[in-house]
Amino acid sequence: MESSTLRDAIYAVRKVRLGLERRRLDYGEETRERADRLAEILSASVAELREYEREYDDLEWFHESYADRVAEIHEAGVATDTTHWRDGVTLYVVCRALEVETAVETGVLFGSFDAHILAAMEENGGGALHSVDLPGGPPGPFEYGHLIPDRCRDRWRLHQGDARAVLPGLLEDVGPVDLFLHDSDHRLPHMRFEYETALPRIASGGVLASHDVRLSRLFDRFTGENGLQSCVVCDTGIARRPRQ
Numbered sequence: 001m002e003s004s005t006l007r008d009a010i011y012a013v014r015k016v017r018l019g020l021e022r023r024r025l026d027y028g029e030e031t032r033e034r035a036d037r038l039a040e041i042l043s044a045s046v047a048e049l050r051e052y053e054r055e056y057d058d059l060e061w062f063h064e065s066y067a068d069r070v071a072e073i074h075e076a077g078v079a080t081d082t083t084h085w086r087d088g089v090t091l092y093v094v095c096r097a098l099e100v101e102t103a104v105e106t107g108v109l110f111g112s113f114d115a116h117i118l119a120a121m122e123e124n125g126g127g128a129l130h131s132v133d134l135p136g137g138p139p140g141p142f143e144y145g146h147l148i149p150d151r152c153r154d155r156w157r158l159h160q161g162d163a164r165a166v167l168p169g170l171l172e173d174v175g176p177v178d179l180f181l182h183d184s185d186h187r188l189p190h191m192r193f194e195y196e197t198a199l200p201r202i203a204s205g206g207v208l209a210s211h212d213v214r215l216s217r218l219f220d221r222f223t224g225e226n227g228l229q230s231c232v233v234c235d236t237g238i239a240r241r242p243r244q
């Protein structure tokens, strides 16, 4: 068997295992513990982080637009991953607590995470998000980032191409990033490539975040090897570079 075919087979098995693990995972408890877990690694109190969760719940301008666009995607018969909003809240809270100004993300699709990061930047009063996805677009009659509300769209830059080709130059161009988020190709060599490429470009005290970290032990191993404090909430890993 060719090595890429073998990797695809391993990835397929991991996805099935993750699906089973997700059914067992208590997402209610994960969500309730979000602030406690994040407080361990961010310089913010549990009370402050809970306040950002409440702020998110009350963010009318965001929820109105987001709900409309989710409905459009549903009406077009295109499925959305319902776990994403919980992870979106985690990213919102992180971006508010650290006042993230420069962020880079891979894997846009409909832009659920982009929308949450950009909403936090809007509330912070500044910031820009650079997102990378393959040439083309999501399924259905939509563009990448359909879920991003108009109000924060001018903070967003889309870079189309394979992250392998785009990421090194992009990270060099934008300078130190406060947040790097991986959510593109979750096969291990690609995830490791993105983590390794991004880490030296993350600002002191900045965050390496990754979706679907329960697919493998890579996130834990990588953050351990590099001396980063980390936690996992729902399906998102958050690791922080120490302040220098």
Ligand SMILES: C[S@@+](CC[C@H](N)C(=O)[O-])C[C@H]1O[C@@H](n2cnc3c(N)ncnc32)[C@H](O)[C@@H]1O
Residues within 6 Å of the ligand: 084, 106, 107, 108, 109, 110, 111, 112, 113, 114, 132, 133, 134, 161, 162, 163, 164, 183, 184, 185
């Ligand atoms: C799970 S979806 C991303 C979901 C998105 N983060 C959200 O918030 O809804 C994965 C995306 O990664 C993109 N992708 C896969 N391999 C990629 C690569 N090598 N470089 C850039 N993007 C890639 C796919 O086109 C797809 O849109």
